[in-house]
Amino acid sequence: MVDQSTIAAISTSPGVGAIAIIRLSGENAIRIADKIFKSPKGGKVLVEQPANTVHFGHIIFNEEIIDEVIVTIFKVPHSFTGENSVEIACHGSVFIQQKILEILVESGARLALPGEFTQRAFLNGKMDLSQAEAVADVIASSNAAAHKLAINQMRGGFSKEINDLRKQLLHFTAMVELELDFAEEEVEFADRTALRNLTEKIEILLRNLKDSFQLGNAIKNGIPVAIIGETNVGKSTLLNALLNEDKAIVSEIHGTTRDVIEDVINIKGNAFRFFDTAGIRDTEDYIENLGIERSYSKLEQATVVLLVVDTENPYPIIKGRIDKIRERIVQDQTLIIVANKIDSGLNETIQQLEVLDLTDNEKVVFIAAKQKQNLEELIDFMTAAINFDLANQQDVIVTNARHFEILKNAHEAILRVLNGLDSGITGDFLAQDIRECLHYLGEITGEISSDEVLGHIFKSFCIGK
Amino acid sequence: MVDQSTIAAISTSPGVGAIAIIRLSGENAIRIADKIFKSPKGGKVLVEQPANTVHFGHIIFNEEIIDEVIVTIFKVPHSFTGENSVEIACHGSVFIQQKILEILVESGARLALPGEFTQRAFLNGKMDLSQAEAVADVIASSNAAAHKLAINQMRGGFSKEINDLRKQLLHFTAMVELELDFAEEEVEFADRTALRNLTEKIEILLRNLKDSFQLGNAIKNGIPVAIIGETNVGKSTLLNALLNEDKAIVSEIHGTTRDVIEDVINIKGNAFRFFDTAGIRDTEDYIENLGIERSYSKLEQATVVLLVVDTENPYPIIKGRIDKIRERIVQDQTLIIVANKIDSGLNETIQQLEVLDLTDNEKVVFIAAKQKQNLEELIDFMTAAINFDLANQQDVIVTNARHFEILKNAHEAILRVLNGLDSGITGDFLAQDIRECLHYLGEITGEISSDEVLGHIFKSFCIGK
Numbered sequence: 055m056v057d058q059s060t061i062a063a064i065s066t067s068p069g070v071g072a073i074a075i076i077r078l079s080g081e082n083a084i085r086i087a088d089k090i091f092k093s094p095k096g097g098k099v100l101v102e103q104p105a106n107t108v109h110f111g112h113i114i115f116n117e118e119i120i121d122e123v124i125v126t127i128f129k130v131p132h133s134f135t136g137e138n139s140v141e142i143a144c145h146g147s148v149f150i151q152q153k154i155l156e157i158l159v160e161s162g163a164r165l166a167l168p169g170e171f172t173q174r175a176f177l178n179g180k181m182d183l184s185q186a187e188a189v190a191d192v193i194a195s196s197n198a199a200a201h202k203l204a205i206n207q208m209r210g211g212f213s214k215e216i217n218d219l220r221k222q223l224l225h226f227t228a229m230v231e232l233e234l235d236f237a238e239e240e241v242e243f244a245d246r247t248a249l250r251n252l253t254e255k256i257e258i259l260l261r262n263l264k265d266s267f268q269l270g271n272a273i274k275n276g277i278p279v280a281i282i283g284e285t286n287v288g289k290s291t292l293l294n295a296l297l298n299e300d301k302a303i304v305s306e307i308h309g310t311t312r313d314v315i316e317d318v319i320n321i322k323g324n325a326f327r328f329f330d331t332a333g334i335r336d337t338e339d340y341i342e343n344l345g346i347e348r349s350y351s352k353l354e355q356a357t358v359v360l361l362v363v364d365t366e367n368p369y370p371i372i373k374g375r376i377d378k379i380r381e382r383i384v385q386d387q388t389l390i391i392v393a394n395k396i397d398s399g400l401n402e403t404i405q406q407l408e409v410l411d412l413t414d415n416e417k418v419v420f421i422a423a424k425q426k427q428n429l430e431e432l433i434d435f436m437t438a439a440i441n442f443d444l445a446n447q448q449d450v451i452v453t454n455a456r457h458f459e460i461l462k463n464a465h466e467a468i469l470r471v472l473n474g475l476d477s478g479i480t481g482d483f484l485a486q487d488i489r490e491c492l493h494y495l496g497e498i499t500g501e502i503s504s505d506e507v508l509g510h511i512f513k514s515f516c517i518g519k
Numbered sequence: 520m521v522d523q524s525t526i527a528a529i530s531t532s533p534g535v536g537a538i539a540i541i542r543l544s545g546e547n548a549i550r551i552a553d554k555i556f557k558s559p560k561g562g563k564v565l566v567e568q569p570a571n572t573v574h575f576g577h578i579i580f581n582e583e584i585i586d587e588v589i590v591t592i593f594k595v596p597h598s599f600t601g602e603n604s605v606e607i608a609c610h611g612s613v614f615i616q617q618k619i620l621e622i623l624v625e626s627g628a629r630l631a632l633p634g635e636f637t638q639r640a641f642l643n644g645k646m647d648l649s650q651a652e653a654v655a656d657v658i659a660s661s662n663a664a665a666h667k668l669a670i671n672q673m674r675g676g677f678s679k680e681i682n683d684l685r686k687q688l689l690h691f692t693a694m695v696e697l698e699l700d701f702a703e704e705e706v707e708f709a710d711r712t713a714l715r716n717l718t719e720k721i722e723i724l725l726r727n728l729k730d731s732f733q734l735g736n737a738i739k740n741g742i743p744v745a746i747i748g749e750t751n752v753g754k755s756t757l758l759n760a761l762l763n764e765d766k767a768i769v770s771e772i773h774g775t776t777r778d779v780i781e782d783v784i785n786i787k788g789n790a791f792r793f794f795d796t797a798g799i800r801d802t803e804d805y806i807e808n809l810g811i812e813r814s815y816s817k818l819e820q821a822t823v824v825l826l827v828v829d830t831e832n833p834y835p836i837i838k839g840r841i842d843k844i845r846e847r848i849v850q851d852q853t854l855i856i857v858a859n860k861i862d863s864g865l866n867e868t869i870q871q872l873e874v875l876d877l878t879d880n881e882k883v884v885f886i887a888a889k890q891k892q893n894l895e896e897l898i899d900f901m902t903a904a905i906n907f908d909l910a911n912q913q914d915v916i917v918t919n920a921r922h923f924e925i926l927k928n929a930h931e932a933i934l935r936v937l938n939g940l941d942s943g944i945t946g947d948f949l950a951q952d953i954r955e956c957l958h959y960l961g962e963i964t965g966e967i968s969s970d971e972v973l974g975h976i977f978k979s980f981c982i983g984k
Contacts, residue, residue, distance in 0.1 A: 067536030067611055070658060072636070072984030074531060075538050075608070108571045108591055119670055121657070126573055126591065143540070143606075145657045146532055149666050171537070192586070192610045193535060201614050205584055519537030519611075 057174075060086055061166035062158040064151050065518035071146035076154050077518060078140040078163055079171055084127055087140040089161045090115055090154075091125055100140075105129035113144065115157045121150050135171050136178030169515025173508060176500060183500025183511070184212050187454055190515050191274065196318070197325045199273045203453050212457075215263070215450040216495050222256050223495070227488050230481045250475050256491075257468045263452055264461040270453035272357060276318040276327030279436065280352050283362035284375060288394045292362060292423040293317065293328055296433075321433055329356065353382055358439045360432075362392045365399025365420075369406040376410075383415070388439035390417045392432060397422040415439075456511070457498050464494040522639075525551055526631035527623040529616050530983035536611035541619050542983060543605040543628055544636055549592055552605040554626045555580055555619075556590055565605075570594035578609070580622045586615050600636050601643030634980025638973060641965060648965025648976070649677050652919055655980050656739065661783070662790040664738045668918050677922075680728070680915040681960050687721050688960070692953050695946045715940050721956075722933045728917055729926040735918035737822060741783040741792030744901065745818050748827035749840060753859045757827060757888040758782065758793055761898075786898050794821065818847055823904045825897075827857045830864025830885075834871040841875075848880070853904035855882045857897060862887040921976070922963050929959040 060080025066073070078087060088100045093111040103109065107127055113120040124143040133139040144150050159165060167173075169190070176186040188208035195201040206212070229249060272278065281289045297317055318327045329352045353359060361379050363372045376391060383389045393399070393407050407418055417435045421428040452458055467490045474484050496502035525545025531538070543552060553565040558576040568574065572592055578585040589608040598604040609615050624630060632638075634655070641651040653673035660666040671677070694714060737743070746754045762784055783792045794817045818824060826844050828837045841856060848854045858864070858872050872883055882900045886893040917923055932955045939949050961967035 063537075065537040065611075066531040066539060067534040069532040069534065070981070071532030072528075072530040072658065072981055073540050073542070075540065077538070106573045108573060108593075118667070119674065121670065122673070124591075126589075128573075141608075145654070146530075147658045147660050147666070149661050149663070150657070153666075189610070192615070193537065193612045195612050196614050198614070201612070201618075202583070205586065208587070209584065516535070516537055 060163045061170055061174075062155060062163040063166035063171070063518040064155060065141075065171075066146070068148075070148055073143050074146040074151045076142040076144065076151065076158070077166075077171065078142070078158060079133070079135040079137050079166075079174060080163070081130075081138060082162060083138040083140045084129075086158060086162045087125060087127075087142065090157050091123070091142075100125065100127060103127055105132060113142070113154055113157065115153075115160075120153055120157065121145055123154075131178070131180075134180070135174040136180045137174060166517060167512070168517050169512030169519055172515060172519055173512045176508075181208075182210075182213050183503060183508075184216070184454070184457065184498050185210055186500070187456070187511060188212070189519060191453065193516065193519065195274075197273075197320045199324060200453070203270065203273060203451055206450070207453070212450050212452075213499055216498055219256065219259055219263075220492060220495055222252065222259070223488055223492050226252050226256065227485055227492075230485050230488070233481045234485070246475065250472075253468065253471050253475060257465070257472060260461060260465040260468055260491075263450065264458065264465050266450070267452040267455075267458040267461070270451040271455070271458075273325070273451070274453040276325035277358065278329065278356045279326050279358040279360060280329045280356035281360045281362060282353060282379065283360075283392075284364070287362045287364035288423045289362045292360070292392065292394065292421070295423050295426050295429060296321075296328070321437065324437060326358075326436065350382070353379075354384075356387065358388045358390060358436055359383060360390050360392050360436075362394050362423075363407075365393050365395050365403045365407070367403065368400065369403045372403060372407070380416075385415075388415045388417070388435075390419060390432065390435050390439070393418060393420045394423050396420045397425060397427070460494045460497050464491045467491040467494065525628045526635055526639075527620060527628035528631035528636070528983040529620060530606075530636075531611070533613075535613055538608050539611040539616045541607040541609065541616065541623070542631075542636065543607070543623060544598070544600040544602050544631075544639060545628070546595075546603060547627060548603040548605045549594075551623060551627045552590060552592075552607065555622050556588070565590065565592060568592055570597060578607070578619055578622065580618075580625075585618055585622065586610055588619075596643070596645075599645070600639040601645045602639060631982060632977070633982050634977030634984055637980060637984055638977045641973075646673075647675075647678050648968060648973075649681070649919070649922065649963050650675055651965070652921070652976060653677070654984065656918065658981065658984065660739075662738075662785040664789055665918070668735065668738060668916055671915070672918070677915050677917075678964055681963050684721065684724055684728075685957060685960055687717065687724070688953055688957050691717050691721065692950055692957075695950050695953070698946045699950070711940065715937075718933065718936050718940060722930070722937060725926060725930040725933055725956075728915065729923065729930050731915070732917040732920075732923040732926075735916040736920070736923075738790070738916070739918040741790035742823065743794065743821045744791050744823040744825060745794045745821035746825045746827060747818060747844065748825075748857075749829070752827045752829040753888045754827045757825070757857065757859065757886070760888050760891050760894060761786075761793070786902065789902060791823075791901065815847070818844075819849075821852065823853045823855060823901055824848060825855050825857050825901075827859050827888075828872075830858050830860050830868045830872070832868065833865065834868045837868060837872070838875075845881075850880075853880050853882070853900075855884060855897065855900050855904070858883060858885045859888050861885045862890060862892070925959045925962050929956045932956040932959065 058081055060078060060082045062076065062078045065075045065077040084101050090113050091100060091109075091111050092114050093109060100109065105128060109125045109127070111123065111125065113123055121144045126141040126143070128134070128139040128141075130136065130138050142154060144154055155165070172186050172189050175181055176183055181189075185208050188204050191204035192201070192208050195204045226249070229252075281293055283289050297319055318325050320326075359379070361376065363375060365372075379389065391407070391410070393404065396404060404420065407420070410418055412418065417439075419428065419432045419435055421432055423429075452461065467487045470487045471484055471491075474487065493502060497507070523546055525543060525547045527541065527543045530540045530542040549566050555578050556565060556574075556576050557579050558574060565574065570593060574590045574592070576588065576590065578588055586609045591606040591608070593599075593604040593606075595601065595603050607619060609619055620630070637651050637654050640646055641648055646654075650673050653669050656669035657666070657673050660669045691714070694717075746758055748754050762782055783790050785791075824844070826841065828840060830837075844854065856872070856875070858869065861869060869885065872885070875883055877883065882904075884893065884897045884900055886897055888894075917926065932952045936949055936952045936956075939952065958967060962972070
């Protein structure tokens with residue numbers, strides 16, 4: 055089933071570094087490395103060396119020394135891919151990296167596809183599919199929370215959860231099928247109450263997993279934060295102050311920011327995905343109106359909404375805007391009213407905002423974005439708004455959109471079982487829905503997979519992994 | 520003499536990759552790695568493992584698994600630095616790389632300075648100073664020729680040349696000092712003719728080395744090519760066609776390119792450093808005149824001058840420009856007249872250019888830069904203009920500005936010896952100049968060095984090397 059060719063790729067980050075790693079995997083990996091490698095002391099050739107050893111020598115091609123390298127040998131099945139593998143650590147010049155890759159191809163290897171090393175590890179049974187997918191997440195994770203989830207999934211935490219679920223489902227099937235065996239005797243072997251309790255338990259497990267995706271996705275991709283407000287109140291300035299760089303255009307002209315700009319920044323170990331939005335104001339500019347429409351749609355997607363108001367304006371105007379936004383805030387969202395420009399704001403406005411009546415999911419914070427005043431308090435409010443403590447989060451959290459889709463299907467199947475029990479359908483129909491549920495879970499771990507699915511999963515990997 | 524602390528750095532190219540390498544070196548390198556590394560099978564700790572072996576396991580900190588890694592152990596003196604060393608191959612997320620580095624620092628390592636691994640290799644006698652310097656050149660080399668020179672220097676080719684020179688100088692000193700021993704007897708032991716022959720031989724060797732720097736520098740940094748011509752003849756278009764990208768601004772407005780743009784591209788294994796220059800025309804724009812001035816100054820620095828002319832213009836205008844540039848071309852320069860826009864040019868102009876009288880260091884090539892027509896012939900002319908064949912270049916070529924400065928000093932000292940021989944000064948004066956010459960050569964290989972010199976050399980290295 056696994057392609058027997060030997061694949062090669064540069065596995066370190068592209069560009070110049072002190073060291074770069076070129077990776078080879080496949081039946082002939084060590085033989086191919088041997089063709090171009092020469093130890094200065096003579097000594098044994100690589101194929102005669104034991105596994106898990108490193109060797110200093112030269113990469114030589116057409117009698118020319120290309121580089122001094124360290125070669126590491128791994129042997130089947132004790133390697134990442136489960137195949138014979140070689141890692142060549144060369145000097146990190148782009149020229150040398152490319153040259154060695156070229157020479158390897160001329161010597162019998164072929165260029166690896168994205169994620170092909172990990173795909174082989176999966177196909178050779180070194181990890182299940184959800185673990186393989188986690189490898190990409192581990193590499194991509196840019197904050198402590200996402201990293202922790204990805205490492206847990208790569209190490210099989212999620213697989214264990216799925217396998218526990220499978221066990222429960224198999225127990226259910228066993229009970230139902232026992233009943234089917236005695237069908238002629240019209241005995242209800244499986245106590246309907248016990249069966250219902252078990253189904254409810256499985257339904258809760260599946261629902262929790264499915265529901266954890268919202269959090270998982272927020273951790274992986276950043277908690278969505280919309281920055282909204284009238285034009286010129288300092289939304290872009292605030293974003294820039296938070297980003298500490300200048301990605302958004304800040305100018306004195308009203309309506310500068312027509313496009314929704316997205317930026318992810320890590321604050322206190324959490325990733326926030328900021329949507330800077332077009333200012334909301336009455337305008338006849340068609341394009342700008344489109345931008346405002348988009349602002350509102352982004353508002354719906356946000357977990358935290360920062361409504362920026364300019365304290366230089368009279369309070370009634372600001373209050374009007376706050377009320378308008380409040381109408382759009384739903385239960386799970388946190389609205390933070392960011393009273394900006396307090397250095398130059400109207401006393402009256404600031405005083406009124408200070409005594410504004412707030413609901414449980416509302417906060418007011420007074421800042422001066424340009425002077426970076428009081429941003430710390432804003433950040434504290436934002437962090438508090440997420441309201442999760444990963445350290446105390448015992449359950450597995452789903453972070454992968456593919457898993458989420460599958461879990462939704464599995465959950466629907468188990469709901470059909472529950473309905474079936476209520477309407478008193480026969481055991482064989484119940485068993486069918488359970489088998490469907492089992493099938494879905496198999497897709498997560500890769501026990502059931504197609505080339506198409508695998509192709510789709512691994513094409514998003516980087517080359518060399 | 521060598522700092523005994525254990526240093527740590529990320530040694531692969533910065534950014535996200537499949538794999539990243541974190542390097543540790545120093546007496547406690549393996550002990551520090553042991554503190555944070557745990558093998559899943561239990562088994563021996565790292566300090567008990569043999570040298571040159573690799574080990575799979577986890578980096579653990581505060582009971583949390585940071586990553587699954589492969590750790591390679593090197594032991595004193597058989598490592599790059601000559602010290603105990605550890606290389607940790609982790610997943611290439613920036614978060615993980617930074618985290619592991621942090622943990623290593625908390626466990627007793629300190630962050631390495633730029634080039635500190637190579638500096639330790641030098642201080643521990645694993646390589647001489649010119650070899651250490653070549654390590655940086657190997658990493659920076661972006662074309663076949665520069666790479667070949669750097670690898671040769673790193674492998675000690677240049678050191679051998681310097682040592683041969685030292686031997687000759689010591690032979691000279693021996694002859695002179697023998698004479699000094701018998702000074703009272705007024706015997707001229709060292710035959711003045713033999714002495715003169717030897718000095719001349721040394722002088723030639725030093726001169727050749729010194730003179731090779733022009734070529735070496737061109738190979739290392741790119742052969743300087745000036746693109747010059749009137750505004751709007753298509754200089755930027757030509758550069759872009761050669762670069763196959765759009766770094767220069769190309770527009771219909773005369774005088775767009777005010778700044779000299781430099782770009783290095785590799786053509787047929789040679790690096791060319793292109794200077795796109797402001798168009799030469801009569802203008803009263805002060806800023807633009809400054810640009811034109813700069814164009815002329817760049818002309819002097821070029822090995823190859825590409826004079827781009829627009830064949831849509833009448834021949835006399837073009838001839839006038841050619842004659843003006845010819846005045847500025849010196850002996851070692853090659854002038855290539857690039858007749859552009861041949862798709863829309865005047866027949867009369869093209870015909871006249873075809874029969875233009877040319878000197879040995881002049882060429883005419885007919886192209887259409889916009890359509891990328893006939894660029895191949897232009898490239899052939901440029902390549903021919905460099906007039907060196909590295910494969911047949913037997914001698915060592917100096918590429919390092921520091922070495923060049925030292926060789927100039929050494930050469931001046933040997934010229935003083937020659938003059939001394941001519942004017943008949945005594946042996947002890949001759950010996951003094953020879954000792955000065957020996958001193959300089961020692962600075963190249965690092966037998967004579969100061970902290971200041973070392974600091975200056977290694978600070979230009981990347982961190983992790």
